[in-house]
Amino acid sequence: MPHHAWLDDVRANPYAEQLARGFRRLRFDAPLEGEYRAYLLEDNFALKCSALGFAVLAWLALAAIDLLLIPAPQHWDLLAVRGAVLVLLVICGGLILQRRFVRLMVPLSIACILAVGIGAAVVVGIAHRVDPGYPYEGLLLVSMAAYFLVGLRFSEALGSASLILLAYLGCELYAGLAPAKLLNNLVFLLLGNLVGAVGCYLLEYKSREHFLISRLMRQMADHDALTGLHNRRSFDRQLERLWRQAQRDGTPLSLLLCDVDHFKAYNDRYGHQAGDEVLRSIGAALAASARRPLDMAVRLGGEEFAVLLYGADLDEARQRAEVLRQAVQGLGISHEDSSTAAEVTLSIGVSCLQPGAPSALQAIYAHADRALYEAKAFGRNQVVA
Numbered sequence: 086m087p088h089h090a091w092l093d094d095v096r097a098n099p100y101a102e103q104l105a106r107g108f109r110r111l112r113f114d115a116p117l118e119g120e121y122r123a124y125l126l127e128d129n130f131a132l133k134c135s136a137l138g139f140a141v142l143a144w145l146a147l148a149a150i151d152l153l154l155i156p157a158p159q160h161w162d163l164l165a166v167r168g169a170v171l172v173l174l175v176i177c178g179g180l181i182l183q184r185r186f187v188r189l190m191v192p193l194s195i196a197c198i199l200a201v202g203i204g205a206a207v208v209v210g211i212a213h214r215v216d217p218g219y220p221y222e223g224l225l226l227v228s229m230a231a232y233f234l235v236g237l238r239f240s241e242a243l244g245s246a247s248l249i250l251l252a253y254l255g256c257e258l259y260a261g262l263a264p265a266k267l268l269n270n271l272v273f274l275l276l277g278n279l280v281g282a283v284g285c286y287l288l289e290y291k292s293r294e295h296f297l298i299s300r301l302m303r304q305m306a307d308h309d310a311l312t313g314l315h316n317r318r319s320f321d322r323q324l325e326r327l328w329r330q331a332q333r334d335g336t337p338l339s340l341l342l343c344d345v346d347h348f349k350a351y352n353d354r355y356g357h358q359a360g361d362e363v364l365r366s367i368g369a370a371l372a373a374s375a376r377r378p379l380d381m382a383v384r385l386g387g388e389e390f391a392v393l394l395y396g397a398d399l400d401e402a403r404q405r406a407e408v409l410r411q412a413v414q415g416l417g418i419s420h421e422d423s424s425t426a427a428e429v430t431l432s433i434g435v436s437c438l439q440p441g442a443p444s445a446l447q448a449i450y451a452h453a454d455r456a457l458y459e460a461k462a463f464g465r466n467q468v469v470a
């Protein structure tokens with residue numbers, strides 16, 4: 086399986102780490118595994134529905150053909166089996182289509198495939214009692230559906246297909262099929278299953294790889310590579326969404342605009358690399374201050390940062406900005422060329438939008454920008470609201 090050399094340049098995150106570690110056993114570490122399975126259910130729901138419709142139609146068509154191929158005395162047995170499987174398919178399929186029981190999606194899909202597979206094995210067994218030439222190859226189609234059409238993972242598909250094979254063996258022993266013919270049929274089915282299993286393994290491997298890479302790309306597109314914080318693109322997108330949610334929840338939204346003081350002088354004195362380290366440390370302090378689930382820490386660009394505080398009014402936002410300002414100064418990063426303090430410091434402009442406020446969303450940014458300008462003008466290393 087491929088080694089992704091480009092991952093060496095990607096900032097550590099769970100998707101990149103899992104890609105680098107590999108997943109030959111088709112299992113991610115928790116909680117990525119849960120995230121992948123949820124994605125898989127969503128991704129293959131349409132496929133599941135089509136497979137279900139196809140299974141019902143095929144089952145009905147084969148029932149009609151049975152009536153032509155198999156002598157009349159066996160018809161009632163066959164119709165009983167076909168009917169029972171159809172009822173199971175309709176019940177399980179109905180529950181799948183309702184989508185209400187997400188946790189039951191996989192068990193219900195397995196139940197459908199087992200019902201069709203074991204039902205087909207029983208039909209073949211009944212038919213072989215009177216006609217050993219009755220086609221058994223349809224069982225392979227059911228296994229292929231398990232591997233490729235029902236949206237099962239490799240282990241689930243392999244388990245289901247193995248159970249169907251066992252059921253077939255049992256039914257043939259019951260029907261008394263000649264050992265040489267039984268051996269021939271089993272070898273054919275086993276080889277067919279081998280092809281299906283290998284294809285299914287490779288497909289799941291690729292699906293997992295695609296999942297990790299697409300999530301990683303999304304993460305990279307929304308986050309700043311140096312600090313790991315959200316970038317401006319992500320901020321612009323989320324700001325509007327969060328403001329709408331705040332309006333719905335009737336709660337305020339506050340914005341802290343932060344700018345590192347005398348950062349050009351820092352770069353000039355200590356070098357660009359040391360400057361990068363400072364930005365990383367400040368980024369970590371910002372991330373720690375945006376601790377609630379809907380808060381957001383952002384690197385807007387250069388040495389400009391923002392923290393969006395969901396549900397914080399102006400007083401709380403001012404207090405949290407002050408804590409952040411002290412935290413950055415408390416990092417104790419020496420800055421000998423700063424005319425403000427002996428350490429690297431932060432100026433912060435604060436603004437707040439109350440729910441139902443008539444002012445446009447842009448006002449929160451413009452107001453915080455003005456406050457930041459004042460914080461700089463009043464001597465830096467301070468919070469202005």
Ligand SMILES: Nc1nc2c(ncn2[C@@H]2O[C@H](COP(=O)(O)OP(=O)(O)OP(=O)(O)O)[C@@H](O)[C@H]2O)c(=O)[nH]1
Pocket residue numbers: 311344345346347348349350352356357358359360361364386387388461465
């Ligand atoms: N090391 C490093 N420096 C950066 C990065 N992005 C922007 N800068 C530097 O940040 C500095 C910003 O300087 P100015 O906008 O003049 O602001 P300042 O020196 O902090 O002055 P005040 O904001 O007025 O206190 C510039 O020297 C940029 O080169 C970066 O990613 N890494």
